[in-house]
Amino acid sequence: MPTVSLTVNGKAANATVEGRTLLVQVLRETLKLTGTHVGCDTSQCGACVVHVDGKPVKSCTVLALQADGCAVTSIEGLSQGADLHPMQQAFRDCHGLQCGFCTPGMIMTAVDIAKRHPEADEATIRRELEGNLCRCTGYANIVKAVQTGAAAMRQG
Amino acid sequence: MNHVANPTGIGASVKRVEDLRFVRGKGRYTDDIRLHGETHAYIIRSPHAHAKIAKIDTSRAAAAAGVVMVITAADLAKLGGLPCGWLIHSKDGSPMKEPKHPVLAEGKVRHVGDSVAVVVAETLAAARDAAELIEVDYEPLPAVIDMSKAAAGPALHEASPNNQCFDWHIGDEAAVKDAFAKAAHVTKLELINNRLAPNAIEPRAYIADFIQATGETTLYTSNQNPHVIRLLAGAFVFQMPEHKLRVIAPDVGGGFGSKIYHYAEEAIVIWAAGQIGRPVRWTSDRSEAFISDAQGRDHKTVVELALDKDGKFIGLRADTLANVGAYLSTFASVVPTILHATLLAGNYTTPAIYCNVKAIFTNTVPVDAYRGAGRPEATYLLERVIDLAAIETKRDPAELRRINFIAPSQFPYQTPVALQYDTGNYGRTLDMALAAAKYKDFPTRRAEAKARGKLRGIGIANYIEACGIAPSAVAGALGGRAGGYESGAIRVNPTGSVTVMTGSHSHGQGHETTFAQIVSDKLGIPFDQVDVVHGDTARTPFGMGTYGSRSIAVGGSALIKAMDKIIAKGKQIAAHLLEVSDQDVVFENGAFTVAGTDRKKTIGEVAFQAYVPHNFPHDKLEPGLEEQAFYDPKNFTFPAGTYICEVEIDPDTGVTKVVDFTAADDFGRIINPMIVEGQVQGGLAQGIGQALLEHCIYGADGQLLTGSFMDYAMPRADDLPMFKISTTDTPTPCTHNPLGVKGCGEAGAIGSPVALINAVVNALSEFGVKHIDMPATPQAVWRAIQTAKSKT
Structure with a gap:
C-alpha cells in the first residue's frame, strides 16, 4: 500500500494508506487527531474542515493521497499550550457552540473567513458559512463569534 | 444568597467550562x-x-x-x-x-x-x-406509507391486522359536542405536522x-x-x-431526543x-442516520374550535392520526398522546376539550420524540386554528388570544385535559412580545414592503409546555413504565473542592457550567472548585437522563436536596468543633457560624475534619461529607411565552424570508442567561427549519426521498435572522421546585413553527389564503398564490 507524507500541525507525518483512504481517516485514525469530526457523507456539514496549504477543505472529501506533500492544519494545531487562538476565544466568549461537534470545522472555516473578509458584515458571514451545519445554536452566536474573532485577528 | 455579588452564581452568564476542550478539538465523543x-x-x-x-x-x-x-x-x-x-x-x-x-x-x-x-x-x-x-x-x-390508507394495506405485524397501534382519547366528548351545538362560530382546519429528521451533527456511535x-x-x-x-x-x-x-x-x-x-x-x-x-x-454514517435514527412529528389532524359570540373559546376538538413508523421506538407511544393532547388547553380557558389519537404503523422509520415531542404538534394545531378563527371572526389575533387567557388569579389552574398549571402570566409575555416586535407599527412595515414588491406578514403564537418530566405517580398512572425522578450526589472532597454526580446528561446544554453554578452558589465554594460528573453508570447514581427540558427542574432540584443534606451534616460537624448545639449553627456564605457571633468554621474546614476525624463524635456522626438525593417532581413545570414572526415573501418566486423574530419566554428563574438564550436560539432554528425547510418525504414505495443533507434541507446560517429574545424578565417562578426553574430546552422549537406559518398566511391574506402546510417551501408558497389567483 502506498505511503502518504504530510506536515500536520507543523510536524512531519507519514501514513500507509489504501487508495480509498480519506484525509480525515489519516487525521483521526492514524494520527489520533480526533478533533476533526465527520458529520455527513455528502460533503455538506463541514465538521471535518481543516486547512490544506492554507486553504479550508472538507477532509472527508479529499483522498489522503491527494494531500501528499501538503501542510495540514487541524483544530489541534490552531493554538499552542494554554492560549486560545482569537477565533477559539471568540467562540467561547460569544457562546458560539453548544454540543461542540460542529465546532472544530466551524472554527477552521471561521478563521478562513476572517482572513479573506477581515471586516465581514453579518450577511457575508452567513453566506460564507453555507458549507457548515450547526444543529444546536441557530447560528446567531456563531455569526457574532466570527465577527468578534475576526476583529481580534485584525488587532492580533 | 447574594446573586448580584457572585459572578459565578445563579443568574450570572458564566462562560462555559466545557468549551475549553471543545474549541480545541479535545472533546471526547464516542467515535474518538x-x-x-x-x-x-x-x-x-x-x-x-x-x-x-x-x-x-x-x-x-x-x-x-x-x-x-x-x-x-x-x-x-x-x-x-x-x-x-x-x-x-x-x-x-x-x-x-x-x-x-x-x-x-x-x-x-x-x-x-x-x-x-x-x-x-x-x-x-x-x-x-x-x-x-x-x-x-x-x-x-406492498408498502404501507399513507396513514389514512393504512387499514387497507397489508399488515406490517400479525398482531395488528389493520396497522393500528392504538385508538386513544382524552377529554369529555359529550361536553365538547354540547359546546359546538351552541357555538356562535366554528372554525375547522385540516393540517399536517411534517415528519422531521433530528440530525444531531454527531451521528450515533457505539463501542462495546x-x-x-x-x-x-x-x-x-x-x-x-x-x-x-x-x-x-x-x-x-x-x-x-x-x-x-x-x-x-x-x-x-447533540441529541434533540433522537x-x-x-x-x-x-x-x-x-x-x-x-x-x-x-x-x-x-x-453511523449520515445516510444510515436518515434511515435508522428515530424521526419526529408526522401527524395528520382535523381540528375544530367553537367560539361564543364574544370570541370566547367554548370547545375544542382534535382528531389526529399519528405515524409511529414500522416499530414502536422507546417512547413512541407517549409522544402523540400524553405529551400532545394534554397540552391542548394551551394558555386558554377553553372549558371543553376532546382529542382522539389513532397511532398507525407504516413502513417507515420509527417515529419518536424530537425536540418538543408532542407539544409542538399541540401548539401548532391550537395556534393555527385560533389564527384562522381570528380571520373568520374579524378579530385581532393578539386580542382574540388575550381575551381567552387563563388569568394570573386563576392559578393553580386545572385544565380539562388532565394537567394542573401551577403558575403563569400569559398577558405579560404577550405584552413583552408585542412591544419588542413593534406590533402596532406593522401596517407601516407591510406598506413599505409592498412598495418593494414584497408581501410582508406577521404571525403570533403563544405556547405552553409541560416540562420537568415527570412526577412518577402521574407517569405511572398514565402508563409510564419508568419513574420520572432524577438523582444527584455531592461529594465535598477533603481539601474542600466538590464533585457533583448527576443522573442528568449534557449533550450541548452546558450542565458542567450551570450545575456548578448552582452548587457554587449554595455551598459558597468557588466555581472553579466544583467539578460535574455525568454520563457514566459507574460514576453516577441511577438517573433518568436528559430530555423533556427536565435537567435543571428535576436534576437541579436533586442537587439542592443533596446539598441540604450536606449542610445538615456540616452543621453537626461544625457544632461539635465549635462546642455548641446543632441548632445554634447557621450556614451562610460558605461557612458554618454560631448564630449571633463571629465564631465559624468554613465548609473546607468542616470537610477536612469529616475526612480526618481524629477528634470526631463517632457515636453520633459518620466520617465523610458526601450525600445523595433523588428528587421526584411534584408536578410538571409549565414554561410559556409568546413568539412573533415577521416574514417577507417574494410573490414571483414564493421565497419566504424570516425578517424578524421575537421571543418572550417565561422560564421561571434563570441560572445562566447566556445559556438560556442560546437554548432558545437553537430551538427557534429547529422550529423555523420545520416550518420553512425540513421534511422527510417517502415515496409510495417507501423509499426516503430526502435521505441526505443534499435532499433534506437543514437550516443554514443564511436561512435565519438574528432573534430578539427576552427571557430575563421572568414573572412567575415555578411554585413546586426549590430552584423555581421551569426548563428552557424545547420552547423555541415548540412555539416557532406556528408563529411562522401564521405569518406566511398573514402575508398571503390579500389572496385569501387560509392555510399552508409545513414546510412553506418556495414551491408551496408559489402554488398557494397561483391557486388563490386562479379562483378569483
Whole structure:
C-alpha cells in the first residue's frame, strides 16, 4: 500500500494508506487527531474542515493521497499550550457552540473567513458559512463569534 | 444568597467550562475512543420498505478477508426485542399493539434501513467489502406509507391486522359536542405536522468492550440517558444483570431526543463483543442516520374550535392520526398522546376539550420524540386554528388570544385535559412580545414592503409546555413504565473542592457550567472548585437522563436536596468543633457560624475534619461529607411565552424570508442567561427549519426521498435572522421546585413553527389564503398564490 507524507500541525507525518483512504481517516485514525469530526457523507456539514496549504477543505472529501506533500492544519494545531487562538476565544466568549461537534470545522472555516473578509458584515458571514451545519445554536452566536474573532485577528 | 455579588452564581452568564476542550478539538465523543484489539461492525440494511426475507446466504462474507463474524437474526434467538417504555390503552380499554421490535429483522423487513445482518471485521473497509458478499433474497410486499390508507394495506405485524397501534382519547366528548351545538362560530382546519429528521451533527456511535475476566461489558454510547440504556439493554434485551453492564455516554454531539432510545446497534455491539471477546465498534454514517435514527412529528389532524359570540373559546376538538413508523421506538407511544393532547388547553380557558389519537404503523422509520415531542404538534394545531378563527371572526389575533387567557388569579389552574398549571402570566409575555416586535407599527412595515414588491406578514403564537418530566405517580398512572425522578450526589472532597454526580446528561446544554453554578452558589465554594460528573453508570447514581427540558427542574432540584443534606451534616460537624448545639449553627456564605457571633468554621474546614476525624463524635456522626438525593417532581413545570414572526415573501418566486423574530419566554428563574438564550436560539432554528425547510418525504414505495443533507434541507446560517429574545424578565417562578426553574430546552422549537406559518398566511391574506402546510417551501408558497389567483 502506498505511503502518504504530510506536515500536520507543523510536524512531519507519514501514513500507509489504501487508495480509498480519506484525509480525515489519516487525521483521526492514524494520527489520533480526533478533533476533526465527520458529520455527513455528502460533503455538506463541514465538521471535518481543516486547512490544506492554507486553504479550508472538507477532509472527508479529499483522498489522503491527494494531500501528499501538503501542510495540514487541524483544530489541534490552531493554538499552542494554554492560549486560545482569537477565533477559539471568540467562540467561547460569544457562546458560539453548544454540543461542540460542529465546532472544530466551524472554527477552521471561521478563521478562513476572517482572513479573506477581515471586516465581514453579518450577511457575508452567513453566506460564507453555507458549507457548515450547526444543529444546536441557530447560528446567531456563531455569526457574532466570527465577527468578534475576526476583529481580534485584525488587532492580533 | 447574594446573586448580584457572585459572578459565578445563579443568574450570572458564566462562560462555559466545557468549551475549553471543545474549541480545541479535545472533546471526547464516542467515535474518538479507540480500544486495543477493536473490531468494526457494519450493518446490512433493507433496501425494501416491506418484504419477506426468503433466504440469507452469509457464507461468502464469512469467508472473506478480515471478517471476524457475521450475524443474522438466527444468531440472536435468545435476545428480547427492543422495548417500548410507555403503555397506552385504547379507548375500549385494550392495550396498545406492541409487536416485537427485533434487533435484526426476523423473516421480514418493515422499513428501508431495517437491520438485516451484521459483519464484524478487522477494519471498517473489510466489513463493508464483505457486506457486499451477503446475499439476501427478498420477496417484496406492498408498502404501507399513507396513514389514512393504512387499514387497507397489508399488515406490517400479525398482531395488528389493520396497522393500528392504538385508538386513544382524552377529554369529555359529550361536553365538547354540547359546546359546538351552541357555538356562535366554528372554525375547522385540516393540517399536517411534517415528519422531521433530528440530525444531531454527531451521528450515533457505539463501542462495546467485554472483559472476560470479570464478565463485565462496557458500552460507550452517544446517548442522552446512560442509566436508562443500561436498564433497557440489561433487563429487556439481554436479561443480563445490570451490575455487569457499564454504560458510558461521553461527550455527545447533540441529541434533540433522537439519542434517548435504545437502538438495535447498541444491542448488536454488546452481543458481538461478548461473543468474540474483543471490542466491537459501530458509527453511523449520515445516510444510515436518515434511515435508522428515530424521526419526529408526522401527524395528520382535523381540528375544530367553537367560539361564543364574544370570541370566547367554548370547545375544542382534535382528531389526529399519528405515524409511529414500522416499530414502536422507546417512547413512541407517549409522544402523540400524553405529551400532545394534554397540552391542548394551551394558555386558554377553553372549558371543553376532546382529542382522539389513532397511532398507525407504516413502513417507515420509527417515529419518536424530537425536540418538543408532542407539544409542538399541540401548539401548532391550537395556534393555527385560533389564527384562522381570528380571520373568520374579524378579530385581532393578539386580542382574540388575550381575551381567552387563563388569568394570573386563576392559578393553580386545572385544565380539562388532565394537567394542573401551577403558575403563569400569559398577558405579560404577550405584552413583552408585542412591544419588542413593534406590533402596532406593522401596517407601516407591510406598506413599505409592498412598495418593494414584497408581501410582508406577521404571525403570533403563544405556547405552553409541560416540562420537568415527570412526577412518577402521574407517569405511572398514565402508563409510564419508568419513574420520572432524577438523582444527584455531592461529594465535598477533603481539601474542600466538590464533585457533583448527576443522573442528568449534557449533550450541548452546558450542565458542567450551570450545575456548578448552582452548587457554587449554595455551598459558597468557588466555581472553579466544583467539578460535574455525568454520563457514566459507574460514576453516577441511577438517573433518568436528559430530555423533556427536565435537567435543571428535576436534576437541579436533586442537587439542592443533596446539598441540604450536606449542610445538615456540616452543621453537626461544625457544632461539635465549635462546642455548641446543632441548632445554634447557621450556614451562610460558605461557612458554618454560631448564630449571633463571629465564631465559624468554613465548609473546607468542616470537610477536612469529616475526612480526618481524629477528634470526631463517632457515636453520633459518620466520617465523610458526601450525600445523595433523588428528587421526584411534584408536578410538571409549565414554561410559556409568546413568539412573533415577521416574514417577507417574494410573490414571483414564493421565497419566504424570516425578517424578524421575537421571543418572550417565561422560564421561571434563570441560572445562566447566556445559556438560556442560546437554548432558545437553537430551538427557534429547529422550529423555523420545520416550518420553512425540513421534511422527510417517502415515496409510495417507501423509499426516503430526502435521505441526505443534499435532499433534506437543514437550516443554514443564511436561512435565519438574528432573534430578539427576552427571557430575563421572568414573572412567575415555578411554585413546586426549590430552584423555581421551569426548563428552557424545547420552547423555541415548540412555539416557532406556528408563529411562522401564521405569518406566511398573514402575508398571503390579500389572496385569501387560509392555510399552508409545513414546510412553506418556495414551491408551496408559489402554488398557494397561483391557486388563490386562479379562483378569483
